[in-house]
Amino acid sequence: MNEIIALAAKDLRMLLRDKAGFFFAFVFPVVYASFFGMIMSGMGGGGSSGIYVVVVDEDQTESSAAFVQQLSDLDALNVITTGRDEAQDLVRRGKRAAMLVLPTGFGKAREQIFGNPPKVGLGIDPARAAETGMLQGILMGELFGDLQRVFTDPTAMAGQLDSTIDEVRNAEDIDPLTRTTLLTFLPALKTFMTKMPDMQSDDSSTDGEGTNNAAGFMQPKIEKIDILPQRDGPQSAYEITLAQGAVWGIMGCAAGFGISLVVERTRGTLVRLRMAPISLWQVLAGKGVACFFTTMTVGIGLFVFAAIVFGVRPHSYVMLAIALVCVSFAFVGIMMLLAVMGKTEQAAGGIGWAILVVLAMIGGGMMPLAFMPAWMQDVAVISPIKWSILAMEGAMWRAFSPTEMLTPCLVLIGIGIGSFGVGARVFKATV
Amino acid sequence: MLVIDSIRKQFGDLVAVDSVSLSIAAGEIFGLLGPNGAGKTTTVNMCVGLLRPERGSIAIGGAGDPTNKDVRRLVGVAPQSLAIYDEMSGRENVTFFGKMQGLRGSELKDRVAWALEFVGLADRQKDKASEYSGGMKRRLNLAIAVVHKPKLLLLDEPTVGVDPQSRNAIFEHILALREMDTTIIYTTHYMEEAQRLCDRVGIMDRGNLLAIDSVDGLINTHGGASRVIATRPDGEEVEMQTDDPLAELQRLQNNGGLQTFHVERANLETVFLNLTGRALRDE
Numbered sequence: 001m002n003e004i005i006a007l008a009a010k011d012l013r014m015l016l017r018d019k020a021g022f023f024f025a026f027v028f029p030v031v032y033a034s035f036f037g038m039i040m041s042g043m044g045g046g047g048s049s050g051i052y053v054v055v056v057d058e059d060q061t062e063s064s065a066a067f068v069q070q071l072s073d074l075d076a077l078n079v080i081t082t083g084r085d086e087a088q089d090l091v092r093r094g095k096r097a098a099m100l101v102l103p104t105g106f107g108k109a110r111e112q113i114f115g116n117p118p119k120v121g122l123g124i125d126p127a128r129a130a131e132t133g134m135l136q137g138i139l140m141g142e143l144f145g146d147l148q149r150v151f152t153d154p155t156a157m158a159g160q161l162d163s164t165i166d167e168v169r170n171a172e173d174i175d176p177l178t179r180t181t182l183l184t185f186l187p188a189l190k191t192f193m194t195k196m197p198d199m200q201s202d203d204s205s206t207d208g209e210g211t212n213n214a215a216g217f218m219q220p221k222i223e224k225i226d227i228l229p230q231r232d233g234p235q236s237a238y239e240i241t242l243a244q245g246a247v248w249g250i251m252g253c254a255a256g257f258g259i260s261l262v263v264e265r266t267r268g269t270l271v272r273l274r275m276a277p278i279s280l281w282q283v284l285a286g287k288g289v290a291c292f293f294t295t296m297t298v299g300i301g302l303f304v305f306a307a308i309v310f311g312v313r314p315h316s317y318v319m320l321a322i323a324l325v326c327v328s329f330a331f332v333g334i335m336m337l338l339a340v341m342g343k344t345e346q347a348a349g350g351i352g353w354a355i356l357v358v359l360a361m362i363g364g365g366m367m368p369l370a371f372m373p374a375w376m377q378d379v380a381v382i383s384p385i386k387w388s389i390l391a392m393e394g395a396m397w398r399a400f401s402p403t404e405m406l407t408p409c410l411v412l413i414g415i416g417i418g419s420f421g422v423g424a425r426v427f428k429a430t431v
Numbered sequence: 432m433l434v435i436d437s438i439r440k441q442f443g444d445l446v447a448v449d450s451v452s453l454s455i456a457a458g459e460i461f462g463l464l465g466p467n468g469a470g471k472t473t474t475v476n477m478c479v480g481l482l483r484p485e486r487g488s489i490a491i492g493g494a495g496d497p498t499n500k501d502v503r504r505l506v507g508v509a510p511q512s513l514a515i516y517d518e519m520s521g522r523e524n525v526t527f528f529g530k531m532q533g534l535r536g537s538e539l540k541d542r543v544a545w546a547l548e549f550v551g552l553a554d555r556q557k558d559k560a561s562e563y564s565g566g567m568k569r570r571l572n573l574a575i576a577v578v579h580k581p582k583l584l585l586l587d588e589p590t591v592g593v594d595p596q597s598r599n600a601i602f603e604h605i606l607a608l609r610e611m612d613t614t615i616i617y618t619t620h621y622m623e624e625a626q627r628l629c630d631r632v633g634i635m636d637r638g639n640l641l642a643i644d645s646v647d648g649l650i651n652t653h654g655g656a657s658r659v660i661a662t663r664p665d666g667e668e669v670e671m672q673t674d675d676p677l678a679e680l681q682r683l684q685n686n687g688g689l690q691t692f693h694v695e696r697a698n699l700e701t702v703f704l705n706l707t708g709r710a711l712r713d714e
Contacts, residue, residue: 006530014518268512272575275479275508276531277500 003278007286008293011260015294024252025294029302033238033245034309051135052078054087056101056121063107067142071100076138088225091123098135099123101225110143111160118143123225136222143220161190238310240368242302243392247327247365247385249298251356254331255349257291258338262348265431274431284424288332295328299392312396319395319405326412327388333416334384336423340430359383387411432457432583432614433478438487440473447473449638450487455616455631457582460609462629463618464699470638471618472511475585478616479506492582504532507581509572511588517561521552521571524560525578532579546574550604566597573604577613584608585616590624602628622699634703641706646699653705654697659683661692 015021055071057064072079082090087099101121109118120139168174168182261284264270273283303320306312314320334356341355342348360366362376363385369377380386391408394400433455440448448470455461463471476482478489480497494502515524525543534542547553550570555563560571569589576584586605590598605615605628619625625632626646633643642649656672659679663669664687673679676694683689704710 002535003531003533006527010516010519010527013523014516017518268510268514269516271481271510271512272508272514272528273531274481275503275506275510276528277503277533278531279500 003282004286004289007273007283008290011257011287011290012293014260015256015290018256021252021256025249025256025298026301028252029245029249029298030305032248033241033302033306036241036244051076051098051138052096053080053135054090054096054099055079055081056084056087056099057081058084059102059104059106061107063110064102067102067106067110070142071138074138074142076134088123097124099225100139111156117220119221119223121223121225139222140220158190161186165190238306238312239393239397242306242312243389243396244365244368246299246302246324246392247360247388249302250295250327250331250388251360251365251385253291253294253298254335255338255352255356257287257294258335258341258352259345259349261287261335261339261427262342263345266344270431280428280431281424284336284427288336288420291332291335292328295331296324299324299327314396315399316395319400319402320392322405322409323391323395326391326409326416329416330384330388330412330419331416333419333421333423336427337419338423340423340426360385362386364389384412384415387415432459432492433616434490435474435478436488436490438474438477438484438489440477440482440484446638448477448484451635451638451640452487453633453640453643455614457614458609458612459631460605460615460617460629462625462632463616463635464620464622464625464632464703465618465635466620468637469635471635472587473638474635475508475587475616475618478583479503479508479585504579505582507576507579507584509576509584509586509589511591513568513572515560515568515571515575518559520557520559521547521563521567521574522556524571525556525574528575529578534579542578542580546578549577549607550574551600564594564597566593566600569593569597569601570604573601577608581613583614583616585618587618588620589617590619590621622703626699632699634699634706636703636707642702649699649702650697653702655701655705657697658695659692660695662690664688664690666690 015025053071055068057068068079068081071077080096084099084101087096087101090096091099099122101123103119103121105116106118106120109116120143122136122139124135165183165186168179168186171179174182261270264273270283274280303312303314338348338352338355341351360383363369363380363383364372365385369380369386369389372380387408390398391405391412394405394408398404433453435451435453437450437452438448439446439450451470451474453461463474465471473482477484478491478497480499480503483498489497491497491502492505494505497503497506516527519527522543525546526539529539529543529546544553547556550573552567552570552574555567560568563571569592573586573589576586589601589605593601602624605617608615617625617629629646631643631645632649634641634649642653644652656674657676659669659671659673659676661669661680661683663683669683671679676696680689680692680694683692700710
């Protein structure tokens with residue numbers, strides 16, 4: 001075992017010193033996933049942007065419609081309106097980051113200063129917490145903005161006070177002392193507001209204090225709506241390109257280690273290793289361990305990068321770990337097959353990459369399989385790239401159950417065992 | 432130390448080694464001389480367990496067959512191709528192959544330091560092998576071969592492509608190893624090297640071991656007569672083969688005198704020519 005570890009450590013050390021190998025193993029996948037993720041998500045320019053929100057207008061008043069329009073005009077939001085059930089479904093499936101419900105009475109509450117504050121219901125996708133925090137900030141800003149407009153418009157303010165005075169006068173559930181107090185205070189306030197319009201205007205426009213004071217009267221309320229996610233689609237384009245990027249990185253590792261085995265043969269170090277008191281299987285196992293470790297590192301590194309930079313979260317970390325292990329295992333076997341493709345470094349590299357690129361093309365490594373014709377999707381079953389992407393997507397956003405995960409994982413393990421067995425036998429026969 | 436008994440190896444229709452037998456004593460430097468394709472490397476590969484003979488047997492140090500891992504621990508090899516990792520330093524190379532030989536801990540550290548010192552690379556041990564000259568790489572190749580202190584060392588064309596200075600340094604290292612009682616098999620097609628270093632020489636051609644003896648023994652047995660080339664005072668050039676050059680020169684001096692003369696004694700080249708009918712360097 002010590003010899004296998006020493007062999008693997010030597011290969012890893014040499015990989016880190018090989019600038020081209022390091023780039024294709026660790027940097028290229030990140031560039032690939034970032035670049036294509038950006039293009040597919042529209043960040044490349046011209047496409048719609050902002051937080052994807054679905055609004056449910058249950059109030060159906062002029063005021064609520066105006067508020068929806070107000071939100072639609074914001075660059076920070078991408079708004080569609082629909083019914084509650086559909087909205088809930090869209091968020092549950094990850095198609096929209098949040099649903100915003102304007103309940104009955106929202107329009108009226110929005111326009112009055114006193115009485116019940118405006119309420120909105122907010123249903124969020126738990127996986128989109130960062131965007132939802134931003135959305136809450138935008139909503140509060142817009143609702144406080146309404147309040148500020150009422151305060152700074154004396155006519156609107158007078159109308160609001162008249163309406164409130166009438167409500168107090170007609171209300172049956174207010175005790176006499178409170179009614180008397182309010183009917184004294186509110187008319188006095190109306191007189192004060194209408195007779196000193198300039199001062200009102202100045203006060204409210206000088207700074208944000210007016211708004212803050214208004215908050216003391218009635219603070220808008222955002223009520224949480226619980227939504228259980230049922231994710232049957234990717235949350236963002238990065239989740240699609242991430243698996244593809246990882247596969248390219250892993251292919252780079254497999255090709256690199258396959259070629260390194262050929263280099264060991266051509267430069268004579270393999271002969272020296274075979275003359276040492278170790279078996280050929282130990283030599284190949286050392287190479288396999290190094291390849292496995294590197295592919296795992298590439299996969300984990302890429303997913304950590306995507307989590308930090310793009311906020312991508314897998315549906316299941318355990319499933320993702322299992323997927324990465326199976327993918328790495330398969331590519332260790334493929335590495336062994338590539339090592340016997342040519343007798344020279346150039347031949348092995350050329351033939352190996354040609355095969356890998358074709359497998360990537362038909363397996364969805366270049367373009368998602370969903371965009372390919374049906375017959376191509378059928379052909380893709382022969383490509384380990386398809387099963388690798390499927391396993392990673394199953395853990396990322398397809399929300400595979402353990403049973404569903406079994407198929408791609410078993411196929412990948414089978415590919416790993418078969419490829420390594422055939423490759424190692426051919427290698428042994430040819431050294 | 433090494434007993435080879437009637438080994439044979441065939442690749443397709445080509446018989447690479449045929450009925451080769453020899454025995455090498457501990458501390459001996461044995462030269463295997465022959466042109467490219469003579470079967471030297473195939474013989475060496477069978478001696479280190481890389482190839483199995485189809486017939487015959489090989490035993491090392493009384494421990495048995497070199498295909499056995501424990502027996503291979505007794506053997507060190509410096510292959511003809513520079514089997515080193517250019518991306519790693521000299522020290523990293525020797526340490527890695529030391530680990531492959533089963534060395535660990537302080538023993539590994541001490542042996543690596545000794546091997547690098549032995550071949551004169553201690554001061555360049557941290558440099559990448561790619562920065563070494565051809566001669567330094569050859570020395571590193573040798574350091575890797577001796578790091579585990581083998582009892583039997585196989586040096587396959589260890590001076591190919593090195594400058595005279597490095598070649599002399601390698602010779603000194605080989606002689607020093609003999610002083611340490613290491614048995615050495617030295618394959619080469621440079622007869623001067625075999626003459627200078629080897630206690631005994633085996634001459635191979637087309638898979639056969641044609642003769643084994645000390646250098647002097649081979650020359651005496653198979654070298655034939657010496658060649659005398661002389662010029663008379665009138666400018667006439669005289670050339671003759673003789674077993675007694677001094678007597679022949681005396682006779683020429685007495686019969687008309689000599690202006691210049693030159694004696695070419697038989698050497699391993701001549702031995703090879705006489706044994707195979709063709710020159711060693713023509714191959």
